Amino acid sequence: MISIINADKPFDFEDTALQLFKYQYKYNAVYRKWVDDIKCEVDNVRSVREIPFLPISAFKSFKLHCELTNEQLVFLSSGTTGLMPSRHFVFDLDLYLKTTQLIFESLYGKLKDLCFLALLPSYLERSGSSLVQMVDHFITQSQYPQSGFYLYDHFELKNKLLECKEKNIPTVLFGVSFALLDFISENSISFPELIIIETGGMKGRKKEITRENLHNQIANGFGVINVHSEYGMTELFSQAYSKHEGIFYPGNTMSVLIKDISDPLNLVKDGKTGIINIIDLANVDSCAFIETQDLGKRYDDGSFEVLGRLDVSDIRGCNLMVSDL
Numbered sequence: 137m138i139s140i141i142n143a144d145k146p147f148d149f150e151d152t153a154l155q156l157f158k159y160q161y162k163y164n165a166v167y168r169k170w171v172d173d174i175k176c177e178v179d180n181v182r183s184v185r186e187i188p189f190l191p192i193s194a195f196k197s198f199k200l201h202c203e204l205t206n207e208q209l210v211f212l213s214s215g216t217t218g219l220m221p222s223r224h225f226v227f228d229l230d231l232y233l234k235t236t237q238l239i240f241e242s243l244y245g246k247l248k249d250l251c252f253l254a255l256l257p258s259y260l261e262r263s264g265s266s267l268v269q270m271v272d273h274f275i276t277q278s279q280y281p282q283s284g285f286y287l288y289d290h291f292e293l294k295n296k297l298l299e300c301k302e303k304n305i306p307t308v309l310f311g312v313s314f315a316l317l318d319f320i321s322e323n324s325i326s327f328p329e330l331i332i333i334e335t336g337g338m339k340g341r342k343k344e345i346t347r348e349n350l351h352n353q354i355a356n357g358f359g360v361i362n363v364h365s366e367y368g369m370t371e372l373f374s375q376a377y378s379k380h381e382g383i384f385y386p387g388n389t390m391s392v393l394i395k396d397i398s399d400p401l402n403l404v405k406d407g408k409t410g411i412i413n414i415i416d417l418a419n420v421d422s423c424a425f426i427e428t429q430d431l432g433k434r435y436d437d438g439s440f441e442v443l444g445r446l447d448v449s450d451i452r453g454c455n456l457m458v459s460d461l
Contacts, residue, residue: 149391153184153415156424163202166194167423174401185393185403189413189427195222195371200422203227212264213370214336222370224266227421232373235418236270237277239387243377244308244331247277251300254285255293255311255319258336266370267335271310280305294323301327309358310366312336313350320357328359333377335366347382367442371426373418376440383439389417392432392440400427406436409443 160167161178167190171178176188194200197220201207208229213222226232237247244250252274259265275283282300286293300307308331311319316334332354351363367384368375374390386392394410396402404410412432416424431443 149388149417150184152417153187153391153424154181156417156420157181157187160202160423160425164200164423166190166198166200167425170194184391184415187415187425189393189395189400189425190423191427192222192371192429194423195224196220199223199225201225201227202421210264211266211269211370212262214258214262214265224370224422229269231418231420232266232269233273235373235387235389236273236375239375239389240274240377242387243379243385245306247274248279249306250274250278251280251305251307252278252283253293253296253300253307253309255287255309255315256285256336257287257315258312260285260287267310267368270368270375274308282307290319290322293319294325297325297327297330301325301329304329307331308333310335316354316357317350320354324357324359326359328361330358330360331364332358332360333364333366335368369428371419371422372414372416374416382441383435384442385439391415391438392434394432394434394440395427397431397446406434409433411446412440412442 158178161171162168170190171188174188181187205227207225207227209226211224211226241247252271254271254275256268256271259268271285275285282296282305286296297307297309299305306329307327310333313334313336316332334350334354354363355361362380364380365378365382365384366375367378372390374387376384376386376390378384391414393413393415394404394408395413396404396410400411409431412428412430414426414428416426419426429446431446432440433443434440
């Protein structure tokens with residue numbers, strides 16, 4: 137097993153990615169089949185730009201793993217009713233939690249110094265949510281007893297927000313989009329220092345609206361200037377965060393490349409729209425090289441923007457794989 141997460145020892149992203157590619161090609165049967173089917177010459181891969189990316193739909197169809205060990209748990213996507221959820225078999229939960237902590241702290245400061253409030257009803261109401269695992273870890277690391285999940289208890293959440301404001305407690309509110317809108321439909325507060333991190337979309341509870349409209353409503357309801365966003369998914373161990381204007385900055389274990397919509401094996405230039413492909417070095421035991429179903433743009437500083445979903449995403453993916461895996 138390759139170990140790449142060490143807070144005290146920086147690593148070379150490109151070199152680590154290439155090592156991980158060869159490791160996963162050797163030990164991950166599903167990924168190896170994909171690489172072989174697209175006629176990739178593994179010995180000729182000398183840059184991350186040449187590494188093949190596995191369609192994200194493979195997480196729905198196959199058990200992606202590199203070693204024959206028993207998983208600790210399985211992360212499950214919320215999915216759509218009647219459709220197969222994505223499954224991420226987790227062999228090292230501590231690695232996931234450490235990764236999420238390192239990424240968050242690199243952008244926002246130490247977990248212990250922040251109060252974490254969570255309004256994530258759709259995630260708490262099902263099993264296998266990686267987001268719940270992450271936020272629960274943040275809550276347990278916080279020194280503030282006000283930290284916690286508030287489900288549908290908007291009255292108690294409002295009281296905790298007002299208490300944190302009065303006591304000048306640095307506070308982060310994680311909220312799924314529809315729940316944040318539900319909260320401000322009943323309550324209006326002014327807490328300019330509050331960091332709101334929206335995630336997860338409407339989950340079928342409300343009509344989807346533009347990010348600008350969503351963030352304007354949330355900002356006005358909580359009295360903040362900017363609304364932050366988290367970009368993460370069941371299939372990833374790493375996250376990216378946006379502090380304003382929908383521009384995401386990935387953690388040091390994550391990198392984004394943009395591929396041509398009509399030819400997913402070819403990269404497009406920075407600033408051009410295409411399919412978001414992600415290298416997640418923390419995905420040691422599953423697959424670190426994932427072609428998502430999202431459209432976006434990458435910028436020359438490594439940041440990226442998410443523009444929407446690819447309409448034909450449900451029919452893309454593992455059609456080159458045979459059913460006997």
